[in-house]
Amino acid sequence: MKLNLYLARSGVASRRKSAELVKSGRVSVNGETVLIPSREVAGQDKVIVDGKKAAPERYVYVAVNKPIGFTCTLKDRFAEKKVTDLVPRSLGRLYPVGRLDRDSSGLIILTNDGDFSQRLSHPSYEAEKEYLVIVTPPVSRKEVAVLKAGVLCEEEKLSASEVIILKxxxxxxxxxxxxxxxxxxxxxxxxxxxxxxxxxxxxxRIGNIMLGKLELGKHRFLTEKEITT
Structure with missing residues (x-):
């Protein structure tokens, strides 16, 4: 891990500010002052900033198969069931990545890594979210084309990247x-x-993370590949 990222994940400062700290000679690795922000460091290295030890926060990444009835809005004081209730409290304070409304089920990611959450949820990254949807009355192929081109709904244009009639x-x-x-x-x-x-x-599915055979109401930890790609 690059030194400036190591410092950012330790809560010292942002990546850019951490790079400035390194260049100003305020950071040492294993007793040696380092001036290059891209210097690689590992978990066993001793990193000191202004005389204080820096250590990255332990990040947690969990996939949950959310049942209907659980809310992802943690600030909702009136919600009887929250998606965070489905994982052990010992994992610490986790936050949902994006939205999945109370009446919907399926994959939701919980994490304490803000950068990872941003990569999956911010529109600029275009991470795909895949859904299985059952609607009534039946949808025509003409309507599929309309959904992909965009629907003007309450003065807002809404569109899907892909819509396929399965059955x-x-x-x-x-x-x-x-x-x-x-x-x-x-x-x-x-x-x-x-x-x-x-x-x-x-x-x-969210990006490359699949719900797969995860049972309803259960959770699993993400793999290293799911986290890094």
Whole structure:
């Protein structure tokens, strides 16, 4: 890990400010003053800033299969069930990455790594979110094209990166929907503005992180590959 990132993850300062600290000669590694912010350091190295030891915060990355009825808004004082209730308190204070409304189920990521959360949730990174959606009445192929081109809904344009009809049954359609943004209740609003009602909505993927066979209400830790790519 580069020294300026090590300092940032230790809560010393931002990456840029940490680089300035290094260049100003205020940082030592194993007793030797270092002036190069890109110097590689490891966990066993002793890093000192202005006479005080720096150590990176322990980051936690958890995938949860959220059941319906759990809220991701931690500040909601009236919520009876929060998604953080599904993981052990011993993991510390974790925060949901992005949104998944109370009436929806599926993959939600919990972490205390703000940079990682930003990479998955901010629209500028275009991390895909994939959903399985069942709506009524059935969706036509013409409407699929409209959903991908964009729907003007309450003076806001909403669109999906991909919409695929997986199955049509009597009175309903099952679809795969992929988004690159995370606007509030975007899928429900899009279909609603076309006259459809969402019966079920389940998120199955965020970026390269899959829900897979994770049981409802259970959690697992992310792999190193899922965290770094």
């Amino acid at each position: 049509k049954e009597s009175g309903k359609s099952t679809l795969q929907v992929i988004l690159k943004e995370g606007k509030k209740r975007e899928i429900r609003r899009m279909f609603g503005c076309l006259g459809h009602h969402v019966l079920t909505l389940k998120r199955v």
